[in-house]
């Protein structure tokens with residue numbers, strides 16, 4: 272298939288001991304990162320955590336204060352931006368309004384007098400399924416189509432590495448979801464290395480093979496999306512990737528399988544293998560969708576953590592699921608997500624309830640919540 276032959280494989284990216292200080296502010300503390308060739312890697316974090324600075328360092332738009340940057344094994348730290356095998360797609364597409372779509376995509380190739388610029392531009396447009404609109408002007412395309420043109424323009428010269436800086440941020444939610452899937456498919460087709468920065472956890476988890484969660488200029492945890500979600504190591508990661516119920520307590524017993532902590536008089540057990548700490552003060556957590564709500568005290572709670580009686584203080588219906596906020600005496604509030612199976616709400620505001628979850632679904636953190 273022509274598309275598969277479109278680009279050469281991407282290159283791997285290595286950041287070694289990178290630090291970036293601006294006058295009076297350290298944006299990147301120390302960053303070591305290896306992104307394998309051909310992967311879709313997301314840097315995820317809140318505003319100001321240093322994502323864009325990292326991307327700009329890789330692109331050559333900023334110089335690191337310390338450290339080295341290697342692309343495909345070649346040290347490019349001192350290489351100028353336009354000589355690096357890297358392209359960037361920004362949130363703003365910055366297409367030339369007076370040129371047709373095909374001229375926009377071919378522009379860079381023609382300027383560098385590359386053979387068959389027109390043919391290569393058509394090939395890139397076919398890849399993003401816009402070749403039929405090649406003669407239109409940017410203003411005659413939708414936002415999503417313009418973003419696909421920007422992508423075609425960024426991959427037409429076969430960069431080893433494609434940097435994506437919140438590329439879908441300007442699109443509405445429905446289009447953004449559609450583009451997330453399309454971008455992932457295109458990345459799989461061309462096999463280039465994609466480094467995508469975003470503050471949107473759903474976007475990072477949907478698209479990337481590997482996600483690095485950044486906080487205050489450092490990577491807090493890195494792994495496959497499901498691994499980060501199921502087994503967050505810190506309170507920041509637990510809360511940034513979805514919601515968590517977190518409880519802090521003191522370890523009162525442990526064995527080769529699990530630890531049990533005392534939380535305001537309630538024993539909560541976590542598998543040893545799923546806890547970062549095994550003694551002293553430990554914060555444990557469970558995701559809201561892993562928690563079951565009961566209208567009576569569960570008769571058999573073996574293998575489960577169980578709390579109650581508690582009181583439902585808020586119920587909000589959101590289509591596929593309902594969110595319950597439950598107040599547990601001595602512990603505080605817990606969030607429970609229950610799938611709506613068509614039987615109406617399990618409990619109403621004010622109901623007395625018990626909550627429970629399989630011990631295997633809890634996790635223990637390396638730190639305490641802020």
Ligand code: ATP
Nearest residue numbers: 293294296298317318319320321322323324325470
């Ligand atoms: P956002 O999602 O809002 O773009 P970000 O995670 O990409 O955030 P960066 O743009 O990398 O964050 O900025 C990281 C920190 O470095 C911020 O606190 C920012 O104010 C600071 N910073 C960035 N550029 C400069 C600069 N040229 N001079 C001083 N401080 C800077």
